[in-house]
Amino acid sequence: MAAATPVVRAESVDFSPPPFNLPRRAALFLDLDGTLAPIMPRPDDVGPDARRARVIARLRERFEDRVAVVSGRSLPDLDHILDGGVSTIAAIHGLVRRTAGGGVVELQPDAGLEDARRILGELADCERGLLFEDKRLSVALHYRNAPTCAEAVVEAAERLSRSTGLVLQLGDMVAELRTPGADKGSAVATFLMETPFEGAIPIFVGDDLTDEDGFGAARRLGGFGVLVGKPRPTLARFGLDGPGEVLDWLERLTETRESVA
DSSP: OEEOOOOOOOSOSSOOOOOSSOBTTEEEEEOOBTTTBOOOSSGGGOOOOHHHHHHHHHHHHHTTTOEEEEOSSOHHHHHHHTTTOOSEEEEGGGTEEEOTTSOEEEOOOOTTHHHHHHHHHHHHHHOTTOEEEEOSSEEEEEOTTOGGGHHHHHHHHHHHHHHHOOEEEEETTEEEEEOSSOOHHHHHHHHTTSTTTTTOEEEEEEOSGGGHHHHHHHHHTTOEEEEESSOOSOSOSEEESSHHHHHHHHHHHTTSOOBOO
16 A cells, blocks of 8 residues: 555654744745644635735745745645735645746646546445545545544545555545655655755644655754644644644744844
8 A cells, every 4th residue: 555644753742832033044834724724624615814814925025935835735726725825835745836936847647546536436425424525636535524434434545545556645534545756745845946945944834644744854854843733643843733823823923033043
């Protein structure tokens, strides 16, 4: 089975909040769902938000455009939710990247998605609470509104991963099968080789297992991760309780003098 869930360990079960004085050359890599926006019953329930847009605009100015959103959502979905306020985006867990200059790099969909699309779609048709999502480069089955189906959904996704070679990405009440070849960590590493991120210190903020690759990349490249939500085994160094605390922290960053480091 091609699994994307990394092996992680907890350095502490009592995470302190991240600092406000960030290095002068810091770069922010931000997840969306569960981080910049609360988890909602359906993905379509998340939309533009005036405060979030205002904070992101100020962050882009404060960090000289070294701000990127790194999410499992599709690029059009992210542009809608962020109200076009972020130029640099990694979508579908890094399978699609848009650079600060506007260029889009996108992998080709894996042939195995055809079987996964059919089988997961049929499962969704059989259970009213299941929600099937097709992102072209990946397919996902959400079971937040049908929690009793969790075991069946995960088992079906595991079988499909073994038979097709697709990467199984388990998230918050969702099983996703995606094209191999990139993840959130590789997206961060690639951005750091491009303008305006070269030489920056990466700070990755995310909430679930899909973000561990981002935490790991930030750590390897001299920065750190911030886990949003309840403490758990993770590669992140700091923690925040939820999206409200994330926005509070980001807002403070725009008002605090930078470190000389």
